[in-house]
Amino acid sequence: MMTEHAVVIAGGGPTGLMLAGELTLAGADVAIVERRASQELESRRAGGLYSRTIEVLDQRGIADRFLAEGQEAQVTGFASSRLDISDFPTRHNYGLALWQNHIERILAGWIVELEVPIHRELEVTGFAQDDTGVDVRLSDGRSLRAKYLVGCDGARSLIRKAAGIEFPGWDPTTSSMIAQVEMAEEPELGIRTDDRGKHAIGKLEYEIRDGEVVYKEGGTVGVMLTEEHVGSTSEPTLQDLNEGLIRVYGTDYGVHSPSSISRFTDMTRQAAAYRDRRVLLAGDAAHVHAPDGGQGLNTGVQDAVNLGWKLAQVVDGTSPEGLLDTYQAERHPVAARVLRITMAQVALRRPDERIKALGDIVSDLLGMDEPRTRIAGMVSGLDIHYDLGEGHPLLGRRMPDLDLVTPEGPVRVFTLLHGARPVLLNLGEPGGFDITAWADRVQLLDAEYVGPWELPALGTVTAPAAVLIRPDGYVAWVGDTTQLGLADALTSWFGAPTAARSG
Numbered sequence: 374m375m376t377e378h379a380v381v382i383a384g385g386g387p388t389g390l391m392l393a394g395e396l397t398l399a400g401a402d403v404a405i406v407e408r409r410a411s412q413e414l415e416s417r418r419a420g421g422l423y424s425r426t427i428e429v430l431d432q433r434g435i436a437d438r439f440l441a442e443g444q445e446a447q448v449t450g451f452a453s454s455r456l457d458i459s460d461f462p463t464r465h466n467y468g469l470a471l472w473q474n475h476i477e478r479i480l481a482g483w484i485v486e487l488e489v490p491i492h493r494e495l496e497v498t499g500f501a502q503d504d505t506g507v508d509v510r511l512s513d514g515r516s517l518r519a520k521y522l523v524g525c526d527g528a529r530s531l532i533r534k535a536a537g538i539e540f541p542g543w544d545p546t547t548s549s550m551i552a553q554v555e556m557a558e559e560p561e562l563g564i565r566t567d568d569r570g571k572h573a574i575g576k577l578e579y580e581i582r583d584g585e586v587v588y589k590e591g592g593t594v595g596v597m598l599t600e601e602h603v604g605s606t607s608e609p610t611l612q613d614l615n616e617g618l619i620r621v622y623g624t625d626y627g628v629h630s631p632s633s634i635s636r637f638t639d640m641t642r643q644a645a646a647y648r649d650r651r652v653l654l655a656g657d658a659a660h661v662h663a664p665d666g667g668q669g670l671n672t673g674v675q676d677a678v679n680l681g682w683k684l685a686q687v688v689d690g691t692s693p694e695g696l697l698d699t700y701q702a703e704r705h706p707v708a709a710r711v712l713r714i715t716m717a718q719v720a721l722r723r724p725d726e727r728i729k730a731l732g733d734i735v736s737d738l739l740g741m742d743e744p745r746t747r748i749a750g751m752v753s754g755l756d757i758h759y760d761l762g763e764g765h766p767l768l769g770r771r772m773p774d775l776d777l778v779t780p781e782g783p784v785r786v787f788t789l790l791h792g793a794r795p796v797l798l799n800l801g802e803p804g805g806f807d808i809t810a811w812a813d814r815v816q817l818l819d820a821e822y823v824g825p826w827e828l829p830a831l832g833t834v835t836a837p838a839a840v841l842i843r844p845d846g847y848v849a850w851v852g853d854t855t856q857l858g859l860a861d862a863l864t865s866w867f868g869a870p871t872a873a874r875s876g
């Protein structure tokens with residue numbers, strides 16, 4: 374007999390781990406299939422988290438785990454400009470410098486606590502879907518049966534390919550070698566530009582002091598070299614790195630003992646569809662782009678937070694399958710924008726005096742307040758606006774983490790979201806709402822809030838009388854003194870009222 378799960382996730386990288394946590398909190402039975410034996414990464418990859426990602430982790434009560442290990446800093450940036458967001462109205466008005474291997478270890482620790490089974494050293498090798506579910510084939514010859522399969526299996530996603538989902542976009546225009554090595558001599562640290570492009574040498578261990586990176590003496594060195602040609606098909610070797618260093622720096626600094634050597638390009642592509650019936654895609658499986666601007670992991674984690682509760686409601690029958698269409702409707706435009714921001718930054722690192730002239734103008738503009746706020750809102754993810762129709766500016770935007778006063782004492786909005794359950798927040802006359810027909814799914818809280826309603830990049834908005842907050846922290850409905858549209862919003866986001874469902 375085949376093992377059954379409500380959801381099987383192919384790939385336990387940052388996206389798959391986050392999605393597993395989200396589904397579990399929302400009550401769905403989920404398992405991960407992961408090729409790697411442990412959470413260790415071969416190469417360095419992501420360097421940290423932006424504000425909105427820290428916020429979504431805070432919404433689950435786990436942001437502190439990351440904050441305790443990383444370094445808070447004004448790392449939000451665009452091309453060579455650093456964008457200070459310390460004046461943004463969020464508790465996390467900064468970014469967090471923390472390597473991806475630590476991010477993955479902390480996420481994996483969380484999902485172990487949530488008792489999500491991870492089948493390690495196994496690959497998904499294919500699947501077949503029918504009207505009631507998906508047979509997920511594994512590399513050991515076994516299969517798992519699931520109602521839904523989510524491909525969180527990275528840029529080369531087998532799930533995406535096997536589902537026949539198109540991956541249109543742009544071929545690479547530049548290629549870089551990236552390595553972690555030891556060096557016999559102290560190298561020149563920092564960025565060097567020549568007619569091939571930008572190259573960089575740094576230390577894996579560093580501290581951020583007064584906003585400046587201060588590297589530790591000795592230790593593992595990270596090297597990034599822009600290559601002469603695009604399109605190498607073989608994996609780069611120590612010999613390639615050696616030659617590359619000599620070409621750029623005139624010496625190889627006695628490079629030895631590489632712990633990883635790999636390559637990245639600016640290939641930019643996005644899945645044409647995020648879902649084919651019972652198969653969905655999230656994270657790098659759905660969108661790839663250059664690492665410039667550090668958006669990939671952040672976008673994947675937020676895909677997971679958008680999809681988790683919706684998929685959980687569909688598998689337990691609370692909501693119709695159509696709710697899943699909102700996943701693509703909301704997240705495809707967000708990643709499409711990430712692709713554009715990233716392509717712009719790749720263009721600005723091209724070694725050309727005219728591009729440099731353009732870059733200087735961009736830097737000048739970003740030194741002004743309005744452009745800084747706009748672009749930082751975008752890069753940090755704090756300005757994300759799902760199109761939920763006309764209405765109050767909060768509609769479709771992130772709910773701020775306000776300090777509320779309730780009859781039971783003070784509480785933060787994000788604390789109410791720890792269980793990944795929706796909240797109807799009544800800020801008007803206490804007792805003014807009756808949502809008995811959704812009481813099994815939606816928390817109702819009478820609370821007071823005194824203070825401004827300020828949104829990042831948007832400014833002050835009028836205080837609402839009530840807000841319906843989705844488990845992902847986005848506002849699904851904003852109330853004035855009437856409750857117009859509330860029943861419709863509750864039904865479309867959280868399923869039919871109980872009486873109607875049982876009748």
Ligand SMILES: Cc1cc2nc3c(=O)[nH]c(=O)nc-3n(C[C@H](O)[C@H](O)[C@H](O)COP(=O)(O)OP(=O)(O)OC[C@H]3O[C@@H](n4cnc5c(N)ncnc54)[C@H](O)[C@@H]3O)c2cc1C
Nearest residue numbers: 384386387388408419420496497527656657667669670671
């Ligand atoms: C040099 C570099 C720097 C970067 N810097 C940043 C940054 O600063 N900020 C940022 O946000 N992002 C950055 N990124 C991007 C970030 O690393 C990715 O976006 C992120 O890892 C995507 O997470 P994911 O879980 O979607 O995919 P992945 O991390 O690729 O995880 C996919 C997982 O699926 C597993 N898998 C694959 N196929 C199968 C299969 N068939 N069966 C079972 N398991 C499978 C893999 O082993 C892997 O664990 C960088 C990337 C690179 C290369």
